[in-house]
Amino acid sequence: MEFTASPKPQLSSRANAFSIAALMSSGGSKEKEATENTIKPLEQFVEKSSCAQPLGELTSLDAHGEFGGSVAGNSSPSSSSLCTEPLIPTTPIIPSEEMAKIACSLETKELWDKFHELGTEMIITKSGRRMFPTIRVSFSGVDSEAKYIVLMDIVPVDNKRYRYAYHRSSWLVAGKADPPLPARLYVHPDSPFTGEQLLKQMVSFEKVKLTNNELDQHGHIILNSMHKYQPRVHIIKKKDHTASLLNLKSEEFRTFIFPETVFTAVTAYQNQLITKLKIDSNPFAKGFRDSSRLTDIER
Amino acid sequence: MEFTASPKPQLSSRANAFSIAALMSSGGSKEKEATENTIKPLEQFVEKSSCAQPLGELTSLDAHGEFGGSVAGNSSPSSSSLCTEPLIPTTPIIPSEEMAKIACSLETKELWDKFHELGTEMIITKSGRRMFPTIRVSFSGVDSEAKYIVLMDIVPVDNKRYRYAYHRSSWLVAGKADPPLPARLYVHPDSPFTGEQLLKQMVSFEKVKLTNNELDQHGHIILNSMHKYQPRVHIIKKKDHTASLLNLKSEEFRTFIFPETVFTAVTAYQNQLITKLKIDSNPFAKGFRDSSRLTDIER
DNA sequence: ATCTTTACACCTAGGTGGAAAGTT
């Protein structure tokens, strides 16, 4: 007589996010290895929004890796990383005067920096694993009366596959990247936001999950293990009521990246220092903390 | 070095629901005891949408209790209670042809019926307590292309205060109702819904919380203990982008009630049979189940 | 050899009614 199941599925914002993401799924690149998926409007825009300033590691084959590594905010003195210069589009898109005012800062920069120094790793599993640290951003310069969609995706940093050399505790290039996977967009479940909301409160992507399951049906972001990735945050201004992600041409958007959030996807942690930092900073991993490191006061 | 706190508060749909609810708060009645709160547009509409068919218990003083008890769906043969006839407005509001097509059914009718037979009680606490059973509804007849706001409120059934006579296991009238409390609307956090979403999936109000704290700052629904209440579900069609709950006149709405969801608010359960049914049917109360009632198979 | 998967103990986070103490 326990009542938990129900004849109709629960209507959740997750379901909405998933259905949009599923609709928008497309090949991760436009190379010859591109999958059979059709390129949809937003995906086209997102692809074009990558930065024209190449990293040293870039190859001409790499459709995804055209990121600027020198994004503003790396040396921000405050507790958050301010990213006022988003990706410069390959096909230049000049943001409107209004959208150009928008700035986006990373709220958890100190923690990301600690991981970045060691070489951030993120676990990916078949059922999906959360990111830690979480991407948390706040916006300024938005129109408090307007409505915005905030979303995130994760794109390859280069065209390489890596392996970890335990004996020297460092990452080595292990060859060319595996074929790209269906690119998925994670639309923040609280979207659309009013500008007023965005000015008051930060946006947390804590619920986004990463998977290595190419056939994932949950809308999780699909990644290749042992590859390097860059998360990106996008904001789109809704110009009118009918405008959706499916006819993005009628809307304006901007893309922000935070280089300190680059990570390598793994199915098991490689660098023991990363494991230790995760255990010490993620509340859910408290059970693995070394109690011998307790201070006298804590003891 | 544990990272859970953050400089800016998390932007959650709860916060949104609360701010709207707070804005809409108003006196629970228009009697002389009415609070200092101003009557806002939606609240006016909602008040007017009560049913013109009086219950036997009604008094002329009772601005809230004008409900029809004979709502369609009580004798529904299916697993859910179909409520095609919502409250008849005191000031008649003829729904548009389009809105008139909308039907709303209660998904958890069997369980509600079990409680209703015994006399449903709901715990209210200072910090807020969930309802059990949960109000879960599904809609039909909505326009799949339109957008809708779905919300719920809880109104007094009569102008009485009750007490429970333990020696005869029944409720007695204990006098006139206490002064009405600020009426709050619980806007479903996934609002606005597309009609398509509403046709596919049910809407669950599992997160709504009830409190007896008149000064509650969390947006919970405030009730008087030992009073009888009727939950209501409202659906509003968004006519245009700018239309919000604050200028409801430009929108259309309908109200649905399910008489089997009437309950008495209590700070501790009165009827032991209600306690037993809660323990047996609410998964969170599993710890109180009598293991002596296990069957041979379960044992 | 080098990854990947699975079951698991150990957490966080928070929803239950009970029992005892508090209030009016």
Add this chain to the structure above:
DNA sequence: AACTTTCCACCTAGGTGTAAAGAT
């Protein structure tokens, strides 16, 4: 006497890394 409040053990639900087993 008739409620109300507080703290608690016991749950659900689900996020951690581990270790052993599995896969290629």
